[in-house]
Amino acid sequence: xxxxxxxxxxxxxxxxxxxxxxxxxxxxxxxxxxxxxxxxxxxxxxxxxxxxxxxxxxxxxxxxxxxxxxxxxxxxxxxxxxxxxxxxxxxxxxxxxxxxxxxxxxxxxxxxxxxxxxxxxxxxxxxxxxxxxxxxxxxxxxxxxxxxxxxxxxxxxxxxxxxxxxxxxxxxxxxx
Amino acid sequence: xxxxxxxxxxxxxxxxxxxxxxxxxxxxxxxxxxxxxxxxxxxxxxxxxxxxxxxxxxxxxxxxxxxxxxxxxxxxxxxxxxxxxxxxxxxxxxxxxxxxxxxxxxxxxxxxxxxxxxxxxxxxxxxxxxxxxxxx
Numbered sequence: 040x041x042x043x044x045x046x047x048x049x050x051x052x053x054x055x056x057x058x059x060x061x062x063x064x065x066x067x068x069x070x071x072x073x074x075x076x077x078x079x080x081x082x083x084x085x086x087x088x089x090x091x092x093x094x095x096x097x098x099x100x101x102x103x104x105x106x107x108x109x110x111x112x113x114x115x116x117x118x119x120x121x122x123x124x125x126x127x128x129x130x131x132x133x134x135x136x137x138x139x140x141x142x143x144x145x146x147x148x149x150x151x152x153x154x155x156x157x158x159x160x161x162x163x164x165x166x167x168x169x170x171x172x173x174x175x176x177x178x179x180x181x182x183x184x185x186x187x188x189x190x191x192x193x194x195x196x197x198x199x200x201x202x203x204x205x206x207x208x209x210x211x212x213x214x215x
Numbered sequence: 216x217x218x219x220x221x222x223x224x225x226x227x228x229x230x231x232x233x234x235x236x237x238x239x240x241x242x243x244x245x246x247x248x249x250x251x252x253x254x255x256x257x258x259x260x261x262x263x264x265x266x267x268x269x270x271x272x273x274x275x276x277x278x279x280x281x282x283x284x285x286x287x288x289x290x291x292x293x294x295x296x297x298x299x300x301x302x303x304x305x306x307x308x309x310x311x312x313x314x315x316x317x318x319x320x321x322x323x324x325x326x327x328x329x330x331x332x333x334x335x336x337x338x339x340x341x342x343x344x345x346x347x348x349x350x351x
Contacts, residue, residue: 082286082311083310083322177322208246210309211244
């Protein structure tokens with residue numbers, strides 16, 4: 040079952056491309072924390088990638104942190120191996136931790152099913168938004184609803200996002 | 216969406232005239248296929264092209280390999296992929312990554328991409344027809 044809005048975050052500790060293990064507690068000072076299920080190969084991820092990077096850079100100074108998690112089975116999708124995650128993070132100069140959920144336990148506990156799929160928590164680590172980055176994966180200039188941006192702004196203003204839930208749109212997580 | 220075929224209804228094919236063969240392959244796990252098929256149909260209607268469209272649901276790895284399926288959605292016009300440069304060597308169940316004209320990645324082919332492929336296929340066929348030739 041997918042983590043529901045107003046539920047507390049679920050802790051984890053996963054290895055990241057930087058060579059260290061990360062957990063949400065590492066970002067205890069963050070006013071908003073987005074746990075985003077991600078991968079390398081998915082065209083939806085690729086289409087949204089630059090926008091998610093730009094959002095993190097824009098909001099970093101306001102206490103917003105994104106943490107990306109790849110839970111895909113690299114035996115089926117070699118582009119999603121830990122080594123390829125490192126390559127991708129370097130190539131795009133990821134401004135966030137990119138973690139490998141090798142046994143897929145974190146994805147299962149969150150109830151994530153897609154990439155990308157966002158779980159945005161407030162300062163108390165209560166889930167305030169779950170879903171897609173925005174309403175148009177294909178064309179940034181055609182976006183009409185900036186789901187993640189609006190939810191982050193609401194959380195920073197200590198308000199409930201107008202939209203707390205949207206349908207994640209992307210590739211399925213590749214289970215073992 | 217189920218597999219099957221439809222013939223573009225706005226224009227009945229003329230005997231001994233060229234009817235374009237289009238294969239539309241998809242995997243339902245990828246959410247972009249409905250929109251891709253809508254774009255294909257719109258292009259065929261706008262360009263008034265008589266086409267036989269075969270819609271195939273690729274739902275197993277075996278079928279993906281057999282069809283050399285590079286990902287969902289895939290459109291082949293008279294057997295030629297609409298963006299052959301992004302076709303991987305082996306077929307598998309995955310979502311397809313297209314590169315738009317401005318270099319951005321996309322899970323969907325643009326209407327313009329589909330239109331170019333359709334027009335490129337139609338051009339030599341039209342020349343053959345104008346010389347009185349026949350096409351299967």
